[in-house]
Every structure is written in C-alpha cells, then in structure tokens.
Amino acid sequence: METYTVQAPTLAECQVITRERYGDRAYIFQHKWVKSGGFLGFFAKENVIASVIVPSPKPDLSKYASSVIKKAQDLDNTERERQEKAKLLSAAAEVRGLDPNLQAILTQVKLLGDKIDSKLTAPRQNAADEHESIVRIRDALEQNDFSPAFQREIIDYVRREFSIEALNDYSEVQYKALEWIGARVKIYSDSGPYKRPRIIVLIGPTGVGKTTTICKLAAGFMYYPAKNEEKQSVSLFTIDRYRIAADKQLGELAACLQADFMAVDDEDELKKELALRVDSFDTILVDTIGRSPQASVELAGMKKMLEVCGANAEVYLTFAASTKTSGIIEIMRQFEPFNYRAVIVTKLDETKQMGNVLSALAERGKPLAYVTDGQSTTPYYIHKANIIKLLTNLQGFVLDRERLEAFFSSIHQ
Ligand SMILES: Nc1nc2c(ncn2[C@@H]2O[C@H](COP(=O)(O)OP(=O)(O)OP(=O)(O)O)[C@@H](O)[C@H]2O)c(=O)[nH]1
Numbered sequence: 181m182e183t184y185t186v187q188a189p190t191l192a193e194c195q196v197i198t199r200e201r202y203g204d205r206a207y208i209f210q211h212k213w214v215k216s217g218g219f220l221g222f223f224a225k226e227n228v229i230a231s232v233i234v235p236s237p238k239p240d241l242s243k244y245a246s247s248v249i250k251k252a253q254d255l256d257n258t259e260r261e262r263q264e265k266a267k268l269l270s271a272a273a274e275v276r277g278l279d280p281n282l283q284a285i286l287t288q289v290k291l292l293g294d295k296i297d298s299k300l301t302a303p304r305q306n307a308a309d310e311h312e313s314i315v316r317i318r319d320a321l322e323q324n325d326f327s328p329a330f331q332r333e334i335i336d337y338v339r340r341e342f343s344i345e346a347l348n349d350y351s352e353v354q355y356k357a358l359e360w361i362g363a364r365v366k367i368y369s370d371s372g373p374y375k376r377p378r379i380i381v382l383i384g385p386t387g388v389g390k391t392t393t394i395c396k397l398a399a400g401f402m403y404y405p406a407k408n409e410e411k412q413s414v415s416l417f418t419i420d421r422y423r424i425a426a427d428k429q430l431g432e433l434a435a436c437l438q439a440d441f442m443a444v445d446d447e448d449e450l451k452k453e454l455a456l457r458v459d460s461f462d463t464i465l466v467d468t469i470g471r472s473p474q475a476s477v478e479l480a481g482m483k484k485m486l487e488v489c490g491a492n493a494e495v496y497l498t499f500a501a502s503t504k505t506s507g508i509i510e511i512m513r514q515f516e517p518f519n520y521r522a523v524i525v526t527k528l529d530e531t532k533q534m535g536n537v538l539s540a541l542a543e544r545g546k547p548l549a550y551v552t553d554g555q556s557t558t559p560y561y562i563h564k565a566n567i568i569k570l571l572t573n574l575q576g577f578v579l580d581r582e583r584l585e586a587f588f589s590s591i592h593q
C-alpha cells in the first residue's frame with residue numbers, strides 16, 4: 181500500500197486528480213480544508229488536502245501475461261506472425277510458470293479486460309451490465325438527492341468492498357452503504373459541563389429560521405431541560421436591530437417566554453450588556469442579522485462584533501434543509517471565518533430529501549448539532565442530531581436498525 185497527498189480547490193477535484201494520477205484502485209481516506217491569504221478570514225482561498233491510499237498492486241505479472249496473450253490472439257496467420265505468436269505464448273507460459281494460481285488469475289484478468297473493452301466501446305451497455313444491487317443503491321441515493329460526488333464515492337466503496345457474488349446479497353450491500361453514509365457524517369456530541377454563562381450564537385443566511393430556533397432553544401433550556409439538567413435562566417440578545425421589526429420579533433417571543441431580552445447596536449453596547457449579565461444568567465442566546473453568504477464586507481463587520489462574545493462562545497451555522505448541496509457548501513465556506521462549531525439544519529418538515537445536506541456535511545467535515553422541523557417556537561420542533569434518525573429518514577432504504585445502532589454506539593464510544 182502506498183499513500184500520497186493531493187491538493188485541489190474541492191474534494192471532487194481531488195477525486196479526479198487521484199484517479200488520473202494513481203488509477204482506479206486509489207481512494208481518498210481522509211481530507212481537510214486549508215485556507216490561505218484573505219482579510220480577517222474573508223476572501224481567503226480554500227483548498228482541500230486529501231490523503232490518498234493506493235492499495236498494493238497485486239496483478240502486475242498477470243497484467244503482463246494477459247497483454248501477452250491478448251497480443252498473441254490478435255495476430256494473423258502469416259508466417260512472421262505465427263512465429264511472433266509462438267514467442268509470445270511461450271513468454272506467457274513462462275510467466276504462468278512462476279505461480280501455479282496464475283493460470284486462473286490470467287483467465288479472470290482476460291475476462292475482465294474483455295469486459296472493460298466492451299464497456300469502453302459500448303457505453304450504453306454499461307448501465308445494463310451494472311450489477312442490480314449497484315443500480316438499486318444508485319437509485320436510492322438519487323432519490324435522496326445525494327450529490328453526484330457523494331454518490332460516486334459510495335458506489336466506489338461498494339465496488340471495492342463487494343465481490344460480484346457478494347453483491348447478490350442486496351440487504352448486506354444496503355446495510356454497508358448506510359453504515360458508510362453514517363460514518364461520513366459527524367454528529368456534534370458536546371454535552372458539557374459548560375462554563376457559566378454558556379453563550380450560544382446563531383449565524384446564517386436570511387430567513388433560514390435563526391430567530392425561531394433561538395426561541396426553541398430558549399424554551400427548552402428554561403422549561404423543558406434535558407434529563408438530569410436543571411431549568412436555566414436565559415437571556416436573549418439580538419444584533420439584528422437595523423432591520424425594521426426584527427428586534428420586535430425576538431422581543432415579543434422573549435416576552436412570551438418571560439426571558440430577559442436585549443437588542444444591541446454595536447460592539448461596545450454588546451460588550452457592556454454582556455458584562456452586566458455574566459453573573460446572573462446560565463445561558464445567553466445571541467441572534468444575528470441574516471446575511472447573504474456573498475455579503476463578505478458585512479460578514480466581516482459582524483464577525484468583529486461577535487468577537488466580543490469571547491472564544492468560548494458556541495457559534496452554530498444555521499441553514500435550511502432544502503438548500504442544494506452546492507448552495508450549502510458555499511454558505512459553509514463563506515461563514516467559515518466565524519469558526520462555527522457545528523451546524524443546525526432547519527425546516528426538515530419542508531423536504532423529503534436529506535442527501536443534499538449529508539453530502540455537504542461530509543464534504544466539509546462539519547458536525548451536525550440540531551435539526552428543526554416546524555414553524556412553532558416550542559422545543560418540540562428541535563432535536564439533537566442523531567445519526568440513526570437521519571438514516572431512518574432516508575427514502576428507499578430499509579434499515580437494520582439494531583445492527584446500525586450497535587455499530588454507531590461502538591464507534592461513538
Ligand atoms: N417549516 C418550518 N418553518 C420554519 C422552521 N424554522 C423557522 N421557520 C420559518 O421560517 C421563517 C423565517 O424564520 P426566522 O426565524 O424569522 O428566520 P431568520 O433566520 O431569523 O430570518 P432573518 O432574521 O430574516 O435572517 C418563518 O416563517 C419561520 O416560521 C422550521 O423548522 N420549519
């Protein structure tokens with residue numbers, strides 16, 4: 181086995197380079213994002229650095245032998261060619277002599293070679309030749325709107341893991357595919373203890389549900405604490421004051437919850453009001469101005485303001501479940517300078533597909549903390565992310581729940 185490093189602006193490009201440079205057997209086993217240049221973290225160029233594994237090349241000899249045999253078979257019956265053929269066949273026999281099993285390998289390699297040739301010359305036949313289990317998995321992935329790059333990765337994995345015979349067992353193929361998807365998505369698992377006051381900040385594009393989610397969280401902390409946790413005192417902040425009625429929206433919701441509420445205009449005011457509350461509240465939730473991911477200058481200003489919340493502040497990026505994978509990746513990229521810890525995905529109730537979200541989370545390597553699935557501001561519509569629930573929601577897959585639970589509890593221990 182050999183390992184290499186590949187660098188490109190996206191994971192998909194790394195995958196293309198990996199194939200071009202190191203062939204079909206090579207695969208990416210881990211990747212990370214690096215940034216260079218830019219101003220205050222914005223406008224920086226991003227690249228993916230991927231670690232590539234190339235499994236040890238076993239079939240060198242057999243490849244050579246099969247090419248020899250193929251050449252021999254292609255030769256015409258002229259005298260010169262007959263001689264050539266005899267030479268080639270004896271060379272092949274010599275190679276065979278090196279390993280008693282090579283004869284069988286040669287036959288297999290030749291069959292494979294023929295198959296590849298026919299696929300290359302007749303691409304339409306390709307899909308028809310595909311094993312039914314692969315076709316079914318691909319259909320299910322498509323149904324869930326997984327990105328093409330994610331689909332390719334998983335199909336490659338299935339092809340690597342399963343022999344032709346093993347592919348006949350569709351339920352095992354399906355199980356392994358789900359296991360693979362689940363392992364690629366990180367779940368945020370921080371459960372304290374937290375330094376008091378815990379400061380939680382929600383950032384994200386406009387209209388995705390930040391304010392609604394803040395209220396769901398606040399209601400949960402104040403009135404429906406998790407098992408073994410106490411009810412908390414909560415203060416709600418908004419830095420969304422410039423927009424007409426924006427502070428009114430959170431103010432009214434805070435009044436319903438009987439929570440403390442503060443709308444601030446600038447860094448100094450935020451600093452001052454936070455300082456007044458650090459000793460009196462368990463949790464401070466900060467709502468922010470919804471920003472288009474393209475508004476880099478405004479985002480830089482907001483980042484500066486939020487620095488007042490301190491390095492321990494938990495920043496969560498919020499976006500809606502129906503956003504396309506490419507849109508989510510763009511949002512994640514543009515909000516990266518905020519060093520958000522995890523992601524909150526909203527409006528799950530408005531879509532049946534989650535593949536777009538899971539593909540983007542896997543590509544960016546960011547953990548999912550919460551999902552929300554309802555307009556009402558009660559905590560009933562916010563849930564801590566759970567990988568089994570996410571997999572259960574996928575369309576077209578039948579889950580072996582017990583086995584998946586056993587697998588994920590063993591890797592999350
Ligand atoms: N269906 C559904 N709607 C939601 C959910 N969360 C929020 N909404 C709705 O989305 C709309 C926008 O919600 P807000 O909480 O105001 O969104 P925001 O991100 O604060 O918006 P800005 O402050 O304008 O950036 C409202 O109509 C909410 O009721 C959810 O989980 N499901």
Ligand SMILES: [Mg+2]
Nearest residue numbers: 390391420470
């Ligand atoms: Mg809002």
